[in-house]
Amino acid sequence: MSFTNSPFQLVKQQFIQEINTQANLYIHTKTNASLLSLENDDENKVFGVTFRTPPKTANGIAHILEHSVLCGSQKYPIKEPFVELIKGSLKTFLNAFTFPDKTCYPVASQNKQDFYNLIDVYLDAVFYPILSEDTFFQEGWHFELEDLKSPFMIKGVVYNEMKGAYASPDQILGRKSLQSLFPDNTYSIDSGGDPEIIPSLTYKEFNDFHKTYYHPSNARFFFYGNDDPAYRLTLIDSVIQAFDNKPTNSSIHSQPYIAYNEPNRFFVPYPVNEQENNYKKYLFTMNWLMPNNNDQILCLSLLILSHILIGTPASPLRKALIESGLGEELTGGGLDTDLAQMIFSCGLKGYQKEHQSQIEKLIMDTLMTLEKEGIDKASIEASMNTIEFALRENNTGSFPRGISLMIRSLTTWLYDLDPFAPLVYEHPLDVIKDKLKIQPPYFETLIKEHFLDNKHCTIVILEPDALLEQHNEEAFQTKLQSINAQMEEANIHEIITQTRILKEHQAAPDLPQDLAKIPSLKLSDMDKNIKIVPKKIILSPVKDISEQVEIVHHNLFTNHIAYIDIGFDLHGLPLTLIPYLPLFGRCLLELGTAKEDFVKLTQRIGKETGGIRPSLLFSSVNEKPTQVVAKLFLRAKATPEKFLSLLSILKDILLSTQFDNRERFRQLALETKASLESRLSSSGHQWVNTRLRAKFSLADWIGEQVEGCDYFWFIHQLLRDLDSQWENIHDNLEKIRDTILHRQGLVCNITLDDDNWQQIQPQCFDFINSLPSNPSVETQTWLPSFHNGNEGFIIPTQVNYVGKGINLYQSEGYEHGSISVIMHHLRSTWLWDQIRVQGGAYGGFCSYDRLSGTLTFLSYRDPNLQNTLDIYDKTKDHLHNIQLTQEVLNKTIIGVIGEIDAYQLPDAKGFSSFVRHLIGISDEERQKRRSEVLSTTVKDFHRFSDMLSTFNEQGKIVFISSKDTMEKIVSEKRILPLDVHQLL
Numbered sequence: 012m013s014f015t016n017s018p019f020q021l022v023k024q025q026f027i028q029e030i031n032t033q034a035n036l037y038i039h040t041k042t043n044a045s046l047l048s049l050e051n052d053d054e055n056k057v058f059g060v061t062f063r064t065p066p067k068t069a070n071g072i073a074h075i076l077e078h079s080v081l082c083g084s085q086k087y088p089i090k091e092p093f094v095e096l097i098k099g100s101l102k103t104f105l106n107a108f109t110f111p112d113k114t115c116y117p118v119a120s121q122n123k124q125d126f127y128n129l130i131d132v133y134l135d136a137v138f139y140p141i142l143s144e145d146t147f148f149q150e151g152w153h154f155e156l157e158d159l160k161s162p163f164m165i166k167g168v169v170y171n172e173m174k175g176a177y178a179s180p181d182q183i184l185g186r187k188s189l190q191s192l193f194p195d196n197t198y199s200i201d202s203g204g205d206p207e208i209i210p211s212l213t214y215k216e217f218n219d220f221h222k223t224y225y226h227p228s229n230a231r232f233f234f235y236g237n238d239d240p241a242y243r244l245t246l247i248d249s250v251i252q253a254f255d256n257k258p259t260n261s262s263i264h265s266q267p268y269i270a271y272n273e274p275n276r277f278f279v280p281y282p283v284n285e286q287e288n289n290y291k292k293y294l295f296t297m298n299w300l301m302p303n304n305n306d307q308i309l310c311l312s313l314l315i316l317s318h319i320l321i322g323t324p325a326s327p328l329r330k331a332l333i334e335s336g337l338g339e340e341l342t343g344g345g346l347d348t349d350l351a352q353m354i355f356s357c358g359l360k361g362y363q364k365e366h367q368s369q370i371e372k373l374i375m376d377t378l379m380t381l382e383k384e385g386i387d388k389a390s391i392e393a394s395m396n397t398i399e400f401a402l403r404e405n406n407t408g409s410f411p412r413g414i415s416l417m418i419r420s421l422t423t424w425l426y427d428l429d430p431f432a433p434l435v436y437e438h439p440l441d442v443i444k445d446k447l448k449i450q451p452p453y454f455e456t457l458i459k460e461h462f463l464d465n466k467h468c469t470i471v472i473l474e475p476d477a478l479l480e481q482h483n484e485e486a487f488q489t490k491l492q493s494i495n496a497q498m499e500e501a502n503i504h505e506i507i508t509q510t511r512i513l514k515e516h517q518a519a520p521d522l523p524q525d526l527a528k529i530p531s532l533k534l535s536d537m538d539k540n541i542k543i544v545p546k547k548i549i550l551s552p553v554k555d556i557s558e559q560v561e562i563v564h565h566n567l568f569t570n571h572i573a574y575i576d577i578g579f580d581l582h583g584l585p586l587t588l589i590p591y592l593p594l595f596g597r598c599l600l601e602l603g604t605a606k607e608d609f610v611k612l613t614q615r616i617g618k619e620t621g622g623i624r625p626s627l628l629f630s631s632v633n634e635k636p637t638q639v640v641a642k643l644f645l646r647a648k649a650t651p652e653k654f655l656s657l658l659s660i661l662k663d664i665l666l667s668t669q670f671d672n673r674e675r676f677r678q679l680a681l682e683t684k685a686s687l688e689s690r691l692s693s694s695g696h697q698w699v700n701t702r703l704r705a706k707f708s709l710a711d712w713i714g715e716q717v718e719g720c721d722y723f724w725f726i727h728q729l730l731r732d733l734d735s736q737w738e739n740i741h742d743n744l745e746k747i748r749d750t751i752l753h754r755q756g757l758v759c760n761i762t763l764d765d766d767n768w769q770q771i772q773p774q775c776f777d778f779i780n781s782l783p784s785n786p787s788v789e790t791q792t793w794l795p796s797f798h799n800g801n802e803g804f805i806i807p808t809q810v811n812y813v814g815k816g817i818n819l820y821q822s823e824g825y826e827h828g829s830i831s832v833i834m835h836h837l838r839s840t841w842l843w844d845q846i847r848v849q850g851g852a853y854g855g856f857c858s859y860d861r862l863s864g865t866l867t868f869l870s871y872r873d874p875n876l877q878n879t880l881d882i883y884d885k886t887k888d889h890l891h892n893i894q895l896t897q898e899v900l901n902k903t904i905i906g907v908i909g910e911i912d913a914y915q916l917p918d919a920k921g922f923s924s925f926v927r928h929l930i931g932i933s934d935e936e937r938q939k940r941r942s943e944v945l946s947t948t949v950k951d952f953h954r955f956s957d958m959l960s961t962f963n964e965q966g967k968i969v970f971i972s973s974k975d976t977m978e979k980i981v982s983e984k985r986i987l988p989l990d991v992h993q994l995l
Contacts, residue, residue, distance in 0.1 A: 014347075018248040019046065022237055022419045023313045027434050030405065030416065032235075034431055037244065042227035043256045047420060047430050047819050048243055049235040049413070053744050055103055055914045056126045056236030057413025059136055061421060063261035063653075064109075064224045065197035071151065071204020071211035072220050074109040075169045077116075078150040078220070081107065084132075085139040087528055087829075089521040091848075095529045096840045099902025101125045101909035104411050111189070111350060112201045112263050113425055115418070119411040121914055123238055127246070134250045137225055145516045147214050149848060153513065154494075155504045163495045165210055166851035166874060174206045174809040175853065175872035179692040180294055180360075183471050184342060188296045191277050191469035193266045198350060206809075220359040227251040227261040229500035235413030239700035261352045263426060268299060275507045276372070277471045282480035282807035283863040284974060284995055294360040294473035294663065295367060296343045299465050304422045307432045310348060311398075313355075313461065316454050317346035318394040319386060321357055324601045325613035326358065327390065331377045333678050337370055338362035340685035349418070351426050355461075361685050364474075371470065372842040375463075379752035380459045391447070391454060393617025400621040402436045404572055404648075406916060409428040426486040480807050483973060517849045527898070534901040537908050537945065541937045544924040551779045557786065558754050563928055565762045565921035573763045573771060573920040574623065574648045576925060577661065578628070580756025581641035583788040586795070588747055590725040592643060595747050596625025597679050598668060599645070605667035609675065612664070621648040623664075627717055631710045631862035634724050635933035636820055639710045639793070640929050642758070645728050645753065648918070651767045658778040665782065667750050670744040673737050680733065684726045691995055695812030695971040696871040700858065702969045705836050708863035712795040720804065723994065758929065762921025801968040801986050805977050806995040810872040813879045817962050820864030824958045826981035828943025829951035832900075833890070834859050835907045836952070841889055842868070845882045855882075862930065866962075876970060879983055884963040890956035895949050 019037040027034050032051040039046065041282045064073040081093035089095065096105055102721060104119035116137055118129040147153075152167035176182050186201060194198045230251075234243045269275075274297065283292055304310055316513045320328040321341060329341055347354050359370050416434060424430030446453045487922030495503070544565055551560040581592070600616070600623060602610035616623055624646050632638040645665075649657040670676075692700060698719060705715035715721050733740065759779065818824075846855025852873035859866045868883040895903075915923065927937075968986055977991055 017244070018252065019244050023429075023431065025431050027431065029402070029436055030106065030434060032434075034434070035240070036430060039227065039251060041246065041256065042169060042251050042254050044227040044230045044232060044247070044251055045424070046244070046247060047234070047235075047424065048240050049416065050240045051235070051237065053236045053412060054121045055119055055411050055413065056121070056123070056238050057104070057117060057119045057233070057411050058126070058130045058235075058434065059115055059233040059414065059417045060133065061115045061231045061233070061363055061417075061425070062137075062224050062229050063111050063112060063259075063263070063425060064114045064202070064220075065112050065261060065263060066200050066202045067197075068203040068211075069201075069208045070202040070216070071169055071173065071209045072212055072217060073114055073202045074173075074204050075147070075151040075209075075212065076217065076225075077107045077109045077114050077640070078169055079146045080136045080140040080225070081219075082146045082150065083141040084135040085141070086135040087525070089519075089525045089529070090134060090143060091843075092529060094839055094843055095526065096129060096132055098566065098835070099531045099905045100129060101532065101905065101912065102129060103909075103914040104414060105129065111198050112582070113421065115421075117233075117414045117417060119413060119914075121912075122532065122536075124536070125532055126238060128532070130246065131215040131530055138227075138250065140221065142216055142218055142221060145513055147603055148509070148513050149517065151212060151217065152210050153505045153509070155510050157510055158507060159503070163491050164874075165491070167209070168847060168851060168853060169204055169672060170206060170209050171810055171851050171872050171874050172853040173204045173209065175692070176203060177206055178282060178808045178810070179689070180344075180473055181689045182693065183279060183281050184294050184296060185344075185771055187277060187279050187471045187473075188298045188343065188469070189354065190299045191275065191471050192298050192354055192467070194269075196264045196266050198266070204624075208614070214533040224259060224261055226257050226259060227254045228257045231421070233417045233420070244840060258744075266352060267302060267304065268467045268869065271468060272466075274468040274470045277469065279471065279473050280474045280476040280479050282483070283475040283477055284805060284993060291361055292475040293362050293364055293367070294342055294358070295338075295362065295370055296352060296356050296471045297359035297371060298343070298356045298469045298471065299459055300467040301346070301355055303352045303426070304348060305428050306435070307435070308439045308442050310353070310433070311436065312443055312457060313346050313353065314348065314859075315394050315398050315443065316457050316477070317355065318398055319390055319454060319518055321345050321498060322394060322397070323611040323613045323617060327381060327386070328374065328377050330610070331373055332359055332370070333682070334674070335373055337366045337373070339681040339932060348422055353931070361681065367472065378458055378462050381521055382455045382463060385452060386454055387614075389611070389614040389618070393614040396445075396619075397617045397622070399440060402440075404570070404621060407918070408916070409913070411914065413691045421515060428685075435995060452493075452935065480809075480973065481975070483809070503704070507869070514849060516847050517844070523896075530904055531902055534904060534945070537905060538912075539942070539945065541941050542912060543932060543934055544920050544929065552774050558784055560757045560759060562755055562759045562761060562775065563925050564768055565760075566765045566768070567762055567917040567921060568764050569762060569917045571650060572648055573651050573654050573761070573767065573889075574646075574921060575657070575775075576760035576922060577647075578647045578758040578760070578929075579644075579751045581643060581751060582756070582790045583749065583750045585791050586713075586716075586793055588743055589713055590722055590745060591627075591743055592627055593717050594676070595680055595744060596627070596643060596645075597626065598670060598676065598744060599664045601679060602672050602675055603669050604663045605669060616660060618647065618729050619653050619660065621650075623647040623657075623660070628926065628928050629707055629710045629714045629717075630926075631860070633862060633936070635931075636708060636863050639713065640931070641713065646922075651763070651771050654771045655774050658774055659919055662778060662781055668748070670741055670748070673733070673741075676740075677730070677733055679731050680726060683731060683736040687723050687726065691806050691971070692808060695806070695808070695856070696856065696869045698804070698812070699812050699814035699969045699971060700867050700869055703814050703816040703867045703967060704860070704863070706797055706799055706967050707816065707821070707865045708860075709793060709795055711860075711863060711865065712797060713793070720994065721994070734984070749785070750788055752787070754779065755785055755788060760921060760925040762918050796810055798990075799967065801989045803977050803980065803986070803989055803991045804969075804971045805974050805991065805993045806971055808971070808973050810874060811870070811876050811879075811976065813870045813876055814867055814969045815871055815880060815883045816865060816867035816969075817966040817967045818864050819866055819958050822958070822961050822965075824864055826861050826864075827951065828940040829947040830859055830861065830955060831907050831940075831944055832903055832947040833887050833917070833952055833955050835910070836903050837886065839903075839906065841886065842882070845880060846870050846873065850878060850882070852879070855879075876972065876976065876980070880968065887956050887959035887962060890952050890959070893949065893952050894953070900947065900949065904944060904947055908941075911941065911944070
């Protein structure tokens with residue numbers, strides 16, 4: 012099949028009913044480039060170009076190149092085209108990914124012209140990047156020495172990013188588990204880069220890698236959405252027609268199965284602080300190599316089996332591991348289908364060394380029992396429904412559906428297999444259902460073949476080492492000193508010169524004529540009006556008007572899925588009970604009810620619904636920052652046909668959850684503890700932000716009690732007291748139920764089209780009226796104990812997370828839509844340039860909560876601390892002296908409009924509208940803010956700088972760092988006063 016005179020040959024076409032999409036696969040006749048075109052009515056259009064980029068060493072070359080190609084190209088010769096796009100695009104997605112065997116460059120936008128602008132810049136970036144030496148130094152690594160008295164350092168964005176990654180136990184475990192299974196192919200190498208090896212990468216190798224792999228012959232182009240399918244081909248041809256066919260040896264060789272006599276074991280140390288409970292900090296995974304992705308029936312079967320085994324709290328393998336009491340939380344993600352060969356990984360974290368063999372035996376014994384005695388039919392039905400519901404719903408949250416489908420198609424396409432196959436699920440599902448009828452022990456057979464008889468199995472054990480961080484730092488400093496000592500004087504002066512030149516390059520502005528080349532929309536292209544989500548307020552019919560429940564209905568097309576959010580008011584709770592709420596929400600779903608244990612309840616939820624999950628909301632009220640909206644939600648979904656079953660489940664868990672299962676509660680608390688600990692090293696900036704905000708507003712202080720450092724300490728204390736104080740803990744859980752789970756203060760949100768809503772409305776009313784009444788509950792007075800000082804938190808890390816904040820309303824601040832534009836400018840220009848580009852941190856951010864008036868500055872995986880704080884303090888002068896052309900200002904405004912109009916799926920639209928309703932933000936106010944954003948001037952920047960007059964002196968500091976860094980800060984008295992806490 013081909014088109015006359017077309018540069019592309021059509022090699023396959025198919026209408027994929029499951030995603031309502033016409034799929035066409037093309038080959039570019041001149042270069043042999045592959046192009047997958049998915050045509051449908053989704054306005055959130057997606058483009059992506061992917062290259063196979065298998066690394067040969069762990070020098071981070073693929074990762075560094077992913078960063079670097081977006082730092083200037085022939086057509087757009089500025090330092091950061093990527094950032095310029097962030098500043099002034101309506102993009103719904105703009106980023107790049109480095110995988111173990113591929114590098115992806117996806118973009119998405121709802122605006123057609125903006126979409127083509129993004130594609131144009133990205134295509135020039137990947138095929139014609141400048142790749143200057145300065146870019147290599149900045150994004151990869153470089154020696155830094157400002158003068159003979161300054162410290163000799165290694166810096167680089169990717170270098171510091173990976174230093175942070177190599178301090179995270181979960182990331183270490185995941186990386187080593189993957190590598191353990193692939194001793195003979197590229198997956199044994201860390202494509203992200205090992206900080207020890209990254210400084211071995213040369214500029215020549217860096218350029219050669221691009222020449223080898225970034226060629227159309229090694230490219231896979233992807234389109235998705237409602238743009239013109241014919242123009243897609245014309246657009247790509249116009250860019251790659253200048254290239255010839257250049258076969259690239261980038262194929263991914265399969266890992267041969269190895270029949271180990273026993274699981275191949277790997278022992279890996281990881282850094283911890285000196286604590287008494289380090290004996291309980293071991294991590295363990297058991298890993299199996301699985302087949303490749305060419306059989307979609309097998310792939311989907313193994314995915315369902317993975318869910319059966321560990322997908323829910325009631326899953327038999329997960330349940331056996333957690334209930335064993337040997338560890339705190341599951342490790343491993345089950346089945347991973349992203350690479351050429353699938354893998355399965357699971358285990359435990361937070362166990363004692365002597366329990367290692369017991370964990371291994373427990374996993375194998377559980378699998379053998381399931382294979383021999385059979386899997387509970389209810390578990391199979393629940394997992395089948397859960398996976399099928401997820402496939403049909405195709406709910407990717409804020410992540411564009413098109414990118415999700417691109418990544419799914421690459422699981423075959425990248426390895427020269429059919430890219431359509433992973434997108435088609437009806438036939439594989441039907442086959443699996445038939446197999447279950449004809450061959451009932453189908454999943455048991457898979458367990459035998461792919462687990463019990465599969466000898467290509469490894470075990471990875473992470474061992475806590477309290478001295479590792481100190482040894483690593485000492486070895487690093489010794490290495491630096493050795494490098495410095497061996498340098499000739501001329502080399503040292505060369506590095507000083509190189510450092511100066513790099514900083515000058517980073518600080519130098521781009522030429523206006525070059526900046527003007529970046530394609531952008533015009534301010535006149537922006538819609539002046541907000542997007543309104545349909546909303547109707549309904550009051551439940553009851554005899555006593557004081558017990559009426561407000562129902563908010565959003566008439567939106569949801570593809571035959573009913574979304575319901577039930578919110579319970581929390582103002583009747585004393586502050587002492589607030590920290591219990593995250594666990595209380597889990598208890599409702601994971602302890603069992605009066606008529607079924609948690610296993611049967613979990614199976615029932617999986618079989619009858621699309622899922623139920625708890626969620627908390629604490630927010631300041633619009634224009635009343637001292638008032639708080641406080642809700643516990645149960646967020647659920649089901650088809651209208653099963654909505655009555657969903658309501659029956661909700662009624663059971665609300666009215667009859669059994670809180671007396673101490674051991675199950677202990678398991679939930681241990682899982683929470685382990686989850687919080689893993690988040691510390693991977694999301695330190697979020698912890699800093701939560702702690703900072705808690706110093707300035709009641710809503711944020713309460714939020715800190717359920718997700719921040721105070722909650723972290725609460726969980727640890729709860730576990731220490733669990734046995735001695737169980738009666739009191741149990742009473743507290745019962746007290747929370749009695750206080751909040753009733754009709755008073757209840758609100759309900761429904762997102763569903765009108766026709767289906769009319770059918771289920773009576774069921775919803777009956778459900779609400781079946782809930783108890785408790786008119787005697789009184790609103791509590793919440794008097795928080797704000798921690799107003801500066802704070803430093805110690806964890807094992809080689810990088811820092813640095814924050815500083817202030818409440819602007821407490822210093823006569825004001826609210827205006829222009830502040831959103833100023834924040835966008837600070838994030839995309841000032842902090843990006845100062846914190847990331849020049850400072851070498853992976854990220855620099857700021858956030859402003861207009862409801863509370865709190866402003867915070869943050870950094871992520873940052874090699875600096877004091878320098879970063881100095882930059883925050885210079886923000887006032889930067890804004891005071893700023894001079895922006897109207898063109899630059901317009902671009903920033905457009906970027907903010909893109910954030911305001913961020914793409915949302917129907918359930919997210921409904922819930923966002925519901926939350927705005929609860930906190931008092933009307934559509935009229937949203938329209939007013941949008942108008943203020945669109946009319947922002949430079950004078951607004953200058954006016955905002957005046958609001959920062961007290962920031963430098965009165966702003967509060969919170970940071971997370973290593974023990975050594977903290978000791979240095981304390982000894983030098985840089986931050987006073989300072990309270991120091993140890994978290995890990």
